[in-house]
Amino acid sequence: xxxILGLAVGVVLGLLLDPSVPLWLQPYLPIAVVxxxxxxxxxxxxxxxxxxxxxVFVISFVSNxxxxxxxxxxxxxxxxxxxxxxxxxxxxxxRIFGNAAAIRRHxxxx
Amino acid sequence: xxxxxxxxQRSLGASLLDQVLAETLxxxxxxAAEAKAARAAxxxxxxxxxxxxxxxxxxxxxxxxxxxxxxxLGSVTYREAAAGAQGREQAREALREDIGxxxxxxxxxxxxxxxxxxxxxxxxxxxxxxxxxGQLALEQLADAExxxxxxxxxxxxxxxxxxxxxxxxDSDPVGGSAEVAEPGIVQDGxxxxxxxxxxxxxxxxxxxDGQRVGxxxxxxxxxxxxxxxxxxxxxxxxxxxxxxxDDLARSFLASSAAGTLxxxxxxxxxxxxxxxxxxxxxxxxxxxxxxxxxxxxxxADTTPDxxxxxx
Numbered sequence: 001x002x003x004i005l006g007l008a009v010g011v012v013l014g015l016l017l018d019p020s021v022p023l024w025l026q027p028y029l030p031i032a033v034v035x036x037x038x039x040x041x042x043x044x045x046x047x048x049x050x051x052x053x054x055x056v057f058v059i060s061f062v063s064n065x066x067x068x069x070x071x072x073x074x075x076x077x078x079x080x081x082x083x084x085x086x087x088x089x090x091x092x093x094x095r096i097f098g099n100a101a102a103i104r105r106h107x108x109x110x
Numbered sequence: 111x112x113x114x115x116x117x118x119q120r121s122l123g124a125s126l127l128d129q130v131l132a133e134t135l136x137x138x139x140x141x142a143a144e145a146k147a148a149r150a151a152x153x154x155x156x157x158x159x160x161x162x163x164x165x166x167x168x169x170x171x172x173x174x175x176x177x178x179x180x181x182x183l184g185s186v187t188y189r190e191a192a193a194g195a196q197g198r199e200q201a202r203e204a205l206r207e208d209i210g211x212x213x214x215x216x217x218x219x220x221x222x223x224x225x226x227x228x229x230x231x232x233x234x235x236x237x238x239x240x241x242x243x244g245q246l247a248l249e250q251l252a253d254a255e256x257x258x259x260x261x262x263x264x265x266x267x268x269x270x271x272x273x274x275x276x277x278x279x280d281s282d283p284v285g286g287s288a289e290v291a292e293p294g295i296v297q298d299g300x301x302x303x304x305x306x307x308x309x310x311x312x313x314x315x316x317x318x319d320g321q322r323v324g325x326x327x328x329x330x331x332x333x334x335x336x337x338x339x340x341x342x343x344x345x346x347x348x349x350x351x352x353x354x355x356d357d358l359a360r361s362f363l364a365s366s367a368a369g370t371l372x373x374x375x376x377x378x379x380x381x382x383x384x385x386x387x388x389x390x391x392x393x394x395x396x397x398x399x400x401x402x403x404x405x406x407x408x409x410a411d412t413t414p415d416x417x418x419x420x421x
Contacts, residue, residue, distance in 0.1 A: 002167070006174030010181025018189055029187040036180045042136050043173070049135070051143035054169025060136050061176045065183070091130055098134030 027076070028069035031085055035068035036061060038092045041099040048106035068092070227397065243406050259324030259395040263315040265352045267390045268359055270304055272296050272371070273346030273381030293378045296345055298331040300371065300380070301338075304349055305329065307367035311358050313351035315392050319343035322395030339396060346381060355386040 021029065039061035046052040068088050075084030104110070164171075238244030238251075255261050275294025305323055308316055316323040321338040323329070328339065335342045351358060362368055362384070374380040 002170045003173045003177050007177040007181045010178035010183075011185045012181075013178070014182040014185025014189065019186060021186060021190060026190060029183070029190060033184050033187045036183055040177070040180055042134075042139070045135055046139040049139070051139045053139060053142035053146070054173050056136065056138045056142045058172050058176050060138065061180065094130055095134045098131070102134065 027081075028072055031068045031072050031088055032065045034089055034092050034096075035064040038095050038099075039064045041096050041103070045099040045102045045106075048103055247406055257325070258397070259315060259322050259327070260397045262392060262394045263352050264389065264391045265314075266355045266386070266388050267313070267350060267352040268308070268355060268362065269385045269387045269390070270308065270349040270351065270362075271346050271381060271383040272300060272304060272349065275379035275381070294380060296336070296347060296380060298329050298336050300374065301336060301347055301349070302329050303367040303370060307362055307365040308349065308351040308353075308358070310365060311351075311353070311361035313353045313358060315352040317350045317392045319348055320393060322393055324395045327395065350387070350390045350392060352390055352392060355388075359384070359386060 039057070042060060043052060043057040046057070071088055072081055072085050075081040235248065238248045252261075256263075274296055301318065305316055305318070318329070318338045321327075321341055321343060323338065328337070330337055332342075335344070336347070337343070371380070371382045375382045
């Protein structure tokens with residue numbers, strides 16, 4: 001219950017405070033969100049599998065976001081930013097989809 | 111699609127894609143669960159030591175904090191994207207408004223110009239009609255105006271259509287732009303070729319997409335657009351030529367320009383069509399700027415024609 005409350009608080013804070021993001025960070029926000037989604041879906045699935053671990057979740061979340069943004073940043077420096085973002089989105093998208101399917105199987109037994 | 115148990119080595123032949131597809135859950139969860147189970151087994155029998163509330167809920171609080179971070183990240187990104195889209199929409203709206211306003215102003219000015227030109231013509235005709243020499247000048251002026259394409263013309267003639275090559279059947283209209291391949295685009299030179307060939311074939315008057323082409327009218331390219339008399343025209347370009355349709359068609363088709371354009375059709379898929387028309391209406395062109403003028407000759411002096419500049 002507390003985690004879901006945390007999520008709601010975060011969303012409300014973001015919408016209400018409207019913090020300004022430095023310009024250099026803005027291109028990495030969408031990819032960071034996709035990475036965060038992957039970590040969150042992974043966590044939910046692990047919970048359904050009964051193997052959820054807070055430490056693993058927190059570390060995987062932070063590292064996912066940082067690494068995804070870093071890969072895209074590196075790609076931008078090398079001139080292949082768009083392609084690398086696509087690669088990151090494809091890989092994370094497949095994982096999100098797979099985890100969502102596993103969650104669905106747990107929820108609906110189908 | 112469950113996580114593979116830790117310790118079991120994936121075969122070396124497994125492809126990267128296989129791994130991506132099969133391993134959707136972080137293996138660290140399984141490892142942590144196993145470690146926890148091992149700890150619990152080692153502690154089996156002894157009761158769990160009492161822990162303070164904070165210690166017991168530390169994991170949950172951490173997860174809540176992380177999720178709050180995730181929510182913040184998501185909402186901030188959403189705000190950024192929405193703000194960007196809104197800004198773009200606003201800029202586009204402002205530009206659209208500007209275009210509309212300037213077009214209105216332009217139309218107004220054109221109408222004003224037409225009214226004033228008509229008034230000038232009327233006044234000039236009134237003034238010239240009063241004297242014999244003036245009447246003579248008026249006739250010459252009418253001839254000159256005919257030649258300078260400042261009078262509307264109608265009559266039978268030829269309709270020549272030039273157009274960009276249609277997009278290939280296998281081109282993807284979704285996502286990509288509907289741009290035609292570069293070689294299939296009609297250039298200003300192609301239009302000039304057609305117009306010059308029509309002049310040579312005996313056309314009396316020519317217009318392109320409703321823009322009258324006179325002796326000094328420019329057909330030129332500015333970026334992607336073709337300008338006729340400095341007004342943009344777009345594909346398909348409809349070249350109307352007034353003249354004796356049969357003669358015009360025969361001479362035009364015999365010209366090398368028609369051959370070149372036909373070759374373009376074969377090579378690049380450029381649209382090139384022509385048809386005889388019984389009734390064509392060509393609008394008046396813009397009058398050329400008056401650069402020189404001479405006073406009318408004295409009534410007694412009738413032999414030499416006073417040189418008049420058309421328009």
